Amino acid sequence: MIKWAKVLSTPALGTAIAFSSITTSHAAEMKTAKAETTEHVSISQAQAKGIALQDCKGTVTSTEFKQESSVYVITIVTNNLEQRIVEVSASTGKVVKKQEVKLWTQNQVKESVSKQYKGAIQSITFNKETREYTLTVVDGKVEYTLTVDGLTGKVIHENKKELQLMSEQKIKEAIVKQYSGYVYSLEFKESASQYVAVILKNSTQYTVTLDAFTGKVVNTSQQEVKVLTRQDAKDLALATYAGKVKIVEYDQNAAIFTVKIIKDNTEYTVTIDAVSGEITHVKQDKLQPLTENAVKDLALKHQEGKVEHIELITENSITVYVVTLVSGSKQQTLKFDAYTGQECS
Known part of the structure; x- marks a missing residue:
């Protein structure tokens, strides 16, 4: 039996040979290109970061490798809150390009936010990693938490919540954390949504105004005041309750004197305000004579x-x-x- 074999024509055979040659050549070129690319990257990402930080002190916020140019692009936020973009060659480790991008300063951000929100800025912080500012703004009963882009100065996120009026006890606790004296008086001013506290410490009187919703101190002043002596307290008590003074005690934390007086078969416990001299309380106890x-x-x-x-x-x-x-x-x-x-x- 005769077997038929398919014979390529001369043009077809030439085409096949040419295609084979091109394919082989292209593969060689690709292999060479790949080898060249591999040779170009001799610096690691960590090394590139170190090189960039030597050139520009700060915090690295992002790192990117550009294969087409074989460079690391490293973004750094400096201690002065300036953004620098440094390009480091992946083959030589040299800094090949530097670019400076100005970030908004705290004052610029505050000024911009103040134009958009009527309240008082309570706090402002900056995150180097995200290049964002976070601000707390209180406007009456409303507290805003804002996120501001450090590059554009635009508010990119807003969180709003209603504040609750702080109780007198909570306000006193807030005061005690900042002042070691005695809260002599506390008054709530509804029209201003503020508490006014008078604090005594030794012979100094502090007048402190606090935001009724946040407990933040908005104003403070101080003055020297005259505090009664033990003899003053004794004389005041005897002027009202003549008898024999048993004891005179002073409570510095509460700024009060306690005077105990015995008259006939009654013991009077007299409480006196050490600043105003006012008798604020009197307690009477019937006594039995000693045996x-x-x-x-x-x-x-x-x-x-x-x-x-x-x-x-x-x-x-x-x-x-x-x-x-x-x-x-x-x-x-x-x-x-x-x-x-x-x-x-």
């Missing part, structure tokens, strides 16, 4: 001997025990407050 045995023990602690006589009398509006002691040939008379046990002259 004779208790008074005898007090007398014998003062003087050794034998108690010969003891008597309860009222003298100069004060109830006292009169105790007669005998020691050998000596006789002594002692007097004790019937309620406090204090020796009377």
